[in-house]
Amino acid sequence: MNNANIRLNLSNYSQKCTSCRTLVRRDTLQELQQMFVSHDGRPLKSCKTCRDNRALKSGGRPITRTSYDLDGHYDTHDEFIEGVSSFLEQHDDHKFDLAAQSMRIRAVLSTNTFVETDVSMTDCAQTGDRALQTRAAMLLRNDIFDCTGYYFQSRRCTEKNDEIKFSFTCSRSTERETERDPLKIQRYTIAKEFFDCRGLLHIIISKDNGSAVIVYEHRGHTETPKFHVTDEVRSYIDTHKLLSPRQIYQNLIRMAYDSQFEETDLHTITRQQVYNVWLSFTRMQWERDPTNDFLSAQLLIGERDGYQLVDGLQEQGVSLAFVTPCFSDAVNYDRAKMSEIFVDSTFNTNKHGYELYCVLTEYDLVSLPLSYLLLDTRGIREEGKRGSRLTAWFTALRDAGLNPKVVHTDKDFAGA
Ligand SMILES: [Zn+2]
Ligand SMILES: [Zn+2]
Structure with missing residues (x-):
């Protein structure tokens, strides 16, 4: 993290939209996050303006049955989730309409897309390992559950020379209703609602090149309840x-x-x-505990796995910096992915009146806190008392292996 890379002149928060490729700026981190979040709180990579524009454009377009409503090609798993989620958010209001035409989506995952760190489409194609292929298909089925709100149940698997095809039907389609086991019905306290939704999902894995094609056809209705987390x-x-x-x-x-x-x-x-x-x-307890001071924060950090104090920033009552497990665990959190970081700051939010800074990064579509700095320079009389400590903090993080390409901040730290 060289000083040259820090966008010191930004007086607000910014994030690059993957769709319009512009830096979207807002005064607070909260406002910025609202631009990049779905209606149900899922982080998105395209900004709200882009998503609204897309909805407007497609609104007046007659749907032709020869094409898909969404026909997307994706190079990464994240892009696939993002693309399908934001499309559904705009085009499915979860109100069932018997007269409506089915929504049709085709998503092509390019060769060598990783569905999970250990499941690539190429492996699925080349090894012919049915267990691995099934796992990949089920992971994608669950991703469709996240993206659409509908759960699809496995129907059959058909294999040809050049492809293997997993077929699913919507768990709430009326054809499913008729095959319910009467003994099982009694287990449910709430009667399930069924729809003539004709919901189909096909996941086709090519054996030739390891690409995958996901075809979704469905008339929207109320969402399927998620798995009860036991x-x-x-x-x-x-x-x-x-x-x-x-x-x-x-x-x-x-x-x-x-x-x-x-x-x-x-x-x-x-x-x-x-x-x-x-x-x-x-979430860390000390953030919400008004009785904690520097010392108790220090003690807490020492007791917890993965939290480590940052050397050189442990002046009693003045500065305390530490990293979180998201940073200290370099095996499970790939630092190469931490190419953009945000520096968040909160002032006077507690009885001590110290300043709280946090370095965050976007990782696998979620924001992770990497390091915190507590700072109270009120009792110190020296030039650049705050700036020198912030610089020391950034330097320590860089020396520990954090090397982002872009740093977004809301403060002019140079003049601090
Ligand atoms: Zn945009
Ligand atoms: Zn359905």
């Missing part, structure tokens, strides 16, 4: 909270098929659900 799953996430949410999700899905867990619907859990539970366990 105490067992919550405690697993708590125990493994030092892993990235993505890794935890991957482990849970694998365990769902290895039946380590009691008979549940664990295989239907989504990335977003895992992230929400993970976040609730990783």
